[in-house]
Amino acid sequence: MKVSIYTTCMMDLMFPQVGKDMVEVLERLGCTVDVPENQICCGQPTFNSGYVEASWPVMHNQIDALSSIDCDYIVCPAGSCTAILKEYPDLLVDDPTDPTGQYMAQAKILSAKVYEFSQFIWRVLGIADCGAELNTIATYHRSCHMTRLLGERETPFWLLENVKNLEVRQLEGIQYCCGFGGTFSVKEHEISELMVTSKVENIEATGAEVLVSCDPGCLMNIGGRFNRLGKPIKIMHIAEVLNHNVDESRIRKVSEVPAPAAAPFP
Amino acid sequence: MGLKTSTLPFTERIADAAKDQFAHASIAKAQDTQYTKRENARAELGHWQDWRKLGQSIRQHVIQYLPDYLEEFSDNVEKRGGHVFFAQTTDEANDFILNVIKQQNGHHVVKSKSMVTAELDIDKKLQALPDVSILETDLAEFILQEDDWDEPSHIVFPAIHKNRDQVQTIFKKLGYDGDNDPEHMARFARKYLRQRFLEADIGITGCNFAIADSGLINLDTNEGNADLADSIPKTQIVVMGMERLVPSMKEAEIMDNLLARSAVGQKLTTYVTFEGQQSAGESDGPEDFYVVILDNNRSKALGTEFQEILQCIRCGACLNVCPVYRQIGGHGYGSLYPGPVGAVLSPILGGYEQFGELPFASSLCAACTETCPVLIPLHNLLIKHREVETDRLKMMHGFTDFQMRVVGKGTSSPFMFKMALRFKHFGLSPWTHQRPVTATNFFEYNGAMITNGPGMVGGWTDVRDLPSPPKHRDDFRVWFKHHKQQGGETK
Ligand code: SF4
Numbered sequence A: 001m002k003v004s005i006y007t008t009c010m011m012d013l014m015f016p017q018v019g020k021d022m023v024e025v026l027e028r029l030g031c032t033v034d035v036p037e038n039q040i041c042c043g044q045p046t047f048n049s050g051y052v053e054a055s056w057p058v059m060h061n062q063i064d065a066l067s068s069i070d071c072d073y074i075v076c077p078a079g080s081c082t083a084i085l086k087e088y089p090d091l092l093v094d095d096p097t098d099p100t101g102q103y104m105a106q107a108k109i110l111s112a113k114v115y116e117f118s119q120f121i122w123r124v125l126g127i128a129d130c131g132a133e134l135n136t137i138a139t140y141h142r143s144c145h146m147t148r149l150l151g152e153r154e155t156p157f158w159l160l161e162n163v164k165n166l167e168v169r170q171l172e173g174i175q176y177c178c179g180f181g182g183t184f185s186v187k188e189h190e191i192s193e194l195m196v197t198s199k200v201e202n203i204e205a206t207g208a209e210v211l212v213s214c215d216p217g218c219l220m221n222i223g224g225r226f227n228r229l230g231k232p233i234k235i236m237h238i239a240e241v242l243n244h245n246v247d248e249s250r251i252r253k254v255s256e257v258p259a260p261a262a263a264p265f266p
Numbered sequence B: 001m002g003l004k005t006s007t008l009p010f011t012e013r014i015a016d017a018a019k020d021q022f023a024h025a026s027i028a029k030a031q032d033t034q035y036t037k038r039e040n041a042r043a044e045l046g047h048w049q050d051w052r053k054l055g056q057s058i059r060q061h062v063i064q065y066l067p068d069y070l071e072e073f074s075d076n077v078e079k080r081g082g083h084v085f086f087a088q089t090t091d092e093a094n095d096f097i098l099n100v101i102k103q104q105n106g107h108h109v110v111k112s113k114s115m116v117t118a119e120l121d122i123d124k125k126l127q128a129l130p131d132v133s134i135l136e137t138d139l140a141e142f143i144l145q146e147d148d149w150d151e152p153s154h155i156v157f158p159a160i161h162k163n164r165d166q167v168q169t170i171f172k173k174l175g176y177d178g179d180n181d182p183e184h185m186a187r188f189a190r191k192y193l194r195q196r197f198l199e200a201d202i203g204i205t206g207c208n209f210a211i212a213d214s215g216l217i218n219l220d221t222n223e224g225n226a227d228l229a230d231s232i233p234k235t236q237i238v239v240m241g242m243e244r245l246v247p248s249m250k251e252a253e254i255m256d257n258l259l260a261r262s263a264v265g266q267k268l269t270t271y272v273t274f275e276g277q278q279s280a281g282e283s284d285g286p287e288d289f290y291v292v293i294l295d296n297n298r299s300k301a302l303g304t305e306f307q308e309i310l311q312c313i314r315c316g317a318c319l320n321v322c323p324v325y326r327q328i329g330g331h332g333y334g335s336l337y338p339g340p341v342g343a344v345l346s347p348i349l350g351g352y353e354q355f356g357e358l359p360f361a362s363s364l365c366a367a368c369t370e371t372c373p374v375l376i377p378l379h380n381l382l383i384k385h386r387e388v389e390t391d392r393l394k395m396m397h398g399f400t401d402f403q404m405r406v407v408g409k410g411t412s413s414p415f416m417f418k419m420a421l422r423f424k425h426f427g428l429s430p431w432t433h434q435r436p437v438t439a440t441n442f443f444e445y446n447g448a449m450i451t452n453g454p455g456m457v458g459g460w461t462d463v464r465d466l467p468s469p470p471k472h473r474d475d476f477r478v479w480f481k482h483h484k485q486q487g488g489e490t491k
Helices: A009-014 A016-028 A052-067 A079-094 A102-113 A117-124 A144-149 A155-161 A189-206 A216-229 A238-242 B010-019 B021-045 B048-064 B066-079 B090-103 B115-120 B122-127 B139-146 B164-172 B182-199 B225-231 B249-263 B307-311 B317-321 B323-333 B339-350 B367-371 B378-392 B398-410 B414-427 B457-461 B476-485
Strands: A002-005 A032-034 A073-076 A114-116 A127-129 A133-141 A164-169 A210-213 A233-237 B083-087 B108-111 B133-136 B202-205 B209-211 B216-221 B235-241 B271-275 B288-294 B432-434 B439-441 B448-450
Touching: A002 A016, A009 A016, A009 A216, A009 B414, A009 B476, A016 A032, A016 A233, A016 A238, A016 B476, A052 A079, A052 A102, A052 B378, A052 B398, A073 A079, A073 A102, A073 A117, A079 A102, A079 A114, A079 A144, A102 A114, A114 A117, A117 A127, A117 A155, A117 A238, A127 A155, A133 A155, A133 A189, A133 A216, A144 B367, A155 A164, A155 A210, A155 A238, A189 A216, A189 B010, A189 B323, A210 A216, A210 A238, A216 A233, A216 B439, A233 A238, B010 B021, B010 B323, B021 B048, B021 B249, B021 B317, B021 B323, B048 B066, B048 B249, B048 B307, B066 B083, B066 B288, B083 B090, B090 B115, B090 B122, B090 B202, B090 B235, B090 B288, B108 B182, B108 B225, B115 B122, B115 B235, B115 B288, B122 B133, B133 B139, B139 B164, B139 B182, B164 B182, B182 B225, B202 B225, B209 B249, B216 B225, B216 B249, B225 B271, B249 B271, B307 B339, B317 B323, B317 B339, B317 B367, B323 B339, B339 B367, B339 B378, B367 B378, B398 B414
Parallel strands: A002 A032, A002 A073, A073 A114, A133 A164, A133 A210, A210 A233, A233 B439, B083 B288, B108 B133, B108 B202, B202 B235, B235 B288
Antiparallel strands: B209 B216, B216 B271, B432 B448
16 A cells, blocks of 8 residues: 655654654555655645635645655644645635646545544554553543544544553543644734643643644644643654554454444543 | 723733633633533434534525515514614614614613624613613623623623622622522522513513514523513514524524524523514513614625624524633623634624734634534634735734745745755754753754744744754654665664
């Protein structure tokens, strides 16, 4: 199975380890992985800030880049960026700079192929247990875009459930945004501060030592606030968890484990 | 104050909200209580997503044929002997209402809860009349009135920012000497209000839905105060936004279900009233029935990308799920219509000059869109407002605008992005400091932090640390090239 990595600008700029772990997990599960060279960013930073005209070239570049390599699937380490690529066909309806509709046509193809990393493992590869082990107590932060725009509420919980020696504690107020919101965190930092502070309090209350999420943006926000407050926490992207202390003999298919409960949290 | 509820600048309002611990706790508690009630009430109905679609289609249909339904409704009101007045502006509406009160020789006005009358700021106008008294009879509105006309901070729970102790203090001024038990205080208010109801000669009410094919209006309350306001006084004045119509009772029943479950987590509100001009043989109801239908820029949304906001049934669910509302409360928004619905609606009603900041006061988490019972894509409409302000009206200036344009260029050109990858570490090094890492892993690549960054990065570092970006040789792309050259096998 040929998989292209949709890197996202944030992983490229800040969190290379996430990409490495993702590649290693996918290769271990039998994928042939490649990284389209010219990809940059999905366009959310400008688009969501109202710079829509400036966003068309960003999206066009991303479409060209991701189409440049033949693949079966596109896999992304961020729920939010996955969701926006899925929405490309809806957004490009208003694009005046695509008169022939070539970008729209490509966008539809890409949109059907793209999956967030945990989704891809469970729903496409059909893998329930990646063979990982992490001996700790964790809690999971659900990103808003992954949950509400992408509509994925379950796969990260299901995969974490099968990580050996990992206890996942429920996070109170899981439905509330952490205050990242892309440029919101910068432009409206007064409001964002109140939101992230309340998220930090809820995470502390779980007693977890590790915070896991599928969105590096949220992790950078929450982790940055923890660090500013001088409070201890270990921040991990789910790819890092699933690539931790792996014993390949423990890898299990979805069909080999009991069916998990639907949507564990609201 | 009308639509705009504060003259303070936005950042000061947020700072005030951040300081108000009482309000903060009350709002969070109310949101959490409503969460359970609302979700249970919806689950109990079953097929919630289908109900939402039905609600959306009813509201969309009405908005699409709005002029026809308005005509049908007003014909039917007049057929029953009532009067309809179309007000383009709040001034026109106020003049009309004051005139009716004068003509009817009214002295004692009782009001039931209505957002549109708050939009008119009619209370202020009535207070200015020497021989007219005015009383808000919705319990929460009554509390605000007695607290020197404090501004409402929620469209369904106007006094959500007050706790029971604060209410007790307010009621003491009226002679209440009991404890802070909500039931005791409500009993006191009930007795106080009942007396005034009996003296009332003018009732002013809002309208949840106007029924086009019968000329009746539908009111949903839990206190029954609207029923007294429309049945005791001889004259009733209904004030409604021009979009609040449904074709017939059949659709009203569906909308009432969606509204009650979404607004208060009940199957239906305690009182669901359909009423209008008293007709022959009826023993109660107003002898003189007036309906004021207000535009106040609502029609500006018709035929635009913002038309869907007119579907809104003012259930307040989007406020109750909103993480920004949770933090800054209604007063933080500075608009009578706060929360997600307010951030979309206020710039339409009051213009971008007054309310241009509100569409940006959202992290676009889409909790609002997910809960809206009539499927309004609220977070997308917020982006549309941002687009209008940025691309069309060119309201963005200065260094932030410049930086956003740089981001646009940098994220569309592979060459520039590669340069950014190459120089990001050293480019930010003047602002980078060694600093203890308490948030490990993600923040410990090189143990250094940016704590006081330049430009827009400064907005980030005002609140939180930023890890120093990795050196180019540690980048994912560099690693991957190397990894592939080695045959791509896992290390
Ligand atoms: S926008 Fe939707 S959720 Fe918000 S008040 Fe209106 S109907 Fe309710």
